[in-house]
Amino acid sequence: MVRKRPDLRASIRPMSLAHCIERVSAQDPDRHLVLRGFPEAVQARLYPLYALNLEIGRAAWVSREPLVCEMRLQWWADALERLGAGGGVQGHPVLEACGYLAGEAEICADLVRIVAARSWDVWSEPFEEDDALFAHLGETGGVLMRVAARLAGATGDLSVVAQFGTAAALSSWFRSVPELEARGRWPLPEGNEAGVRRLAERGLLMLAEARGQRAAVSEAALPALLTGWQAGGLLDLARREPGRVAAGQLVLPEYKRRGGLAFRALTGRW
Numbered sequence: 001m002v003r004k005r006p007d008l009r010a011s012i013r014p015m016s017l018a019h020c021i022e023r024v025s026a027q028d029p030d031r032h033l034v035l036r037g038f039p040e041a042v043q044a045r046l047y048p049l050y051a052l053n054l055e056i057g058r059a060a061w062v063s064r065e066p067l068v069c070e071m072r073l074q075w076w077a078d079a080l081e082r083l084g085a086g087g088g089v090q091g092h093p094v095l096e097a098c099g100y101l102a103g104e105a106e107i108c109a110d111l112v113r114i115v116a117a118r119s120w121d122v123w124s125e126p127f128e129e130d131d132a133l134f135a136h137l138g139e140t141g142g143v144l145m146r147v148a149a150r151l152a153g154a155t156g157d158l159s160v161v162a163q164f165g166t167a168a169a170l171s172s173w174f175r176s177v178p179e180l181e182a183r184g185r186w187p188l189p190e191g192n193e194a195g196v197r198r199l200a201e202r203g204l205l206m207l208a209e210a211r212g213q214r215a216a217v218s219e220a221a222l223p224a225l226l227t228g229w230q231a232g233g234l235l236d237l238a239r240r241e242p243g244r245v246a247a248g249q250l251v252l253p254e255y256k257r258r259g260g261l262a263f264r265a266l267t268g269r270w
Contacts, residue, residue, distance in 0.1 A: 016097035017044060020051035023094075027054050034226045037265055042223050045151040048097035053144055055094050056114060060121035061183075069122040077115045084108025110147050113139055126186035130199060133173075133189055134166060141169020145224050154221035157213065161221055164210035164270070168228030170203040171235050171250075178248040196242035203235045211270070225270035229261045 024047055025032040031050050035043050059072040079095055082088070084105040089095040101107055117139035127133040145165025146158045154161065173187065174196070180187040188195055217225075233252050237244060244250045252260075264270055 016093040017047060019093040020047040020097045023051045023054055030230070031227050033261065034229070034265075035223065038223045042152050045100065046148055046223060048094060048100075049144075049148055049151060051094045052098055052111065053114065055092075056111075056118055057121070060118045066122045070119065073115050073118060073122070077112050080108045080111045080115065084112075107147055107150065110143050113143055117143075121185070124184055124186065127189045130189050130202065133199070134170075134202070137169040137173060138162065138166045141172065142166035145227065148224035148227070149217070149221035152220050152223045153218075154224070155218045156221075157216040158221075160210050160213045160217050161224060163206055164225060164228055164231075167203045167206035167210065167235070168231035170199060171228075171231040171238075174200075174234065174238050174245045175248075175250050177245050181246075191246065193242035196245050197239055200235045200239040200242070204232065204239065207232055207235065214270070219268060222265075222268055222270065226261065226264060228270065229264050230257060233260065 021032075021043075024035070028050055031046075035046055035050075038046075056073070056076055059076055060069050062072050063069055079089070079092070083095070083098065083101055084103070084107070086103040089099045089102065117136055120136055127136070142162040142165040145168065146162040149158055149161045177187050177191075181191075188199070190196075190198075230252055233256060234250055237252070238250055
């Protein structure tokens with residue numbers, strides 16, 4: 001017997017979804033900009049997902065006491081495991097908006113992986129090598145984009161989506177470097193310009209490899225993939241001018257940012 005996906009209209013409270021939209025628009029404006037161009041059915045799945053991602057990220061910084069942060073992350077992990085098992089979601093507006101995932105054990109297990117990866121934020125352990133950083137980005141940005149694509153209805157080889165998401169996560173990670181360093185973290189294996197350039201080149205290669213396999217991914221993945229529309233430009237800028245990362249100046253001109261999104265949205269060439 002094939003189990004039907006829960007009816008979104010019955011499983012999402014309007015106020016909970018509105019809360020998610022407000023959170024994402026305020027704290028994740030790039031994803032909000034992408035989602036505005038897609039149907040409400042897609043928005044109803046992805047706004048809660050991205051709001052959940054924000055909540056998980058916030059949990060890792062909720063206190064200066066690492067154990068308090070770990071306890072908060074564990075709360076989210078437990079809540080997602082209950083959700084995947086078909087349990088209740090009361091007590092938090094974002095969880096309520098994610099109610100349509102009740103019984104979706106595989107997806108919720110992926111979300112628990114994101115929670116586990118965010119433990120890095122709690123402590124001050126450095127990445128010993130580039131592979132360790134890319135593994136972390138894969139467990140956060142890569143998993144998130146794959147889940148988003150699946151929730152948007154994508155089929156095909158979603159490992160391509162995860163690869164693209166990992167590279168896109170690197171571009172976002174570069175932009176967060178100054179803040180992470182200010183908080184006492186070691187976000188890069190090597191914080192010098194040579195290390196930044198090497199990472200950027202690897203990220204660009206991952207993007208190119210993923211884009212070379214567009215045919216393996218269905219068009220339904222576009223709402224997820226478009227969130228990485230700036231990745232190529234940002235990684236190329238980091239490769240050419242790696243000093244921008246430490247200076248907090250890794251940004252694209254506004255006309256390139258918005259124009260690039262419009263072009264990729266119209267052509268579907270993520």
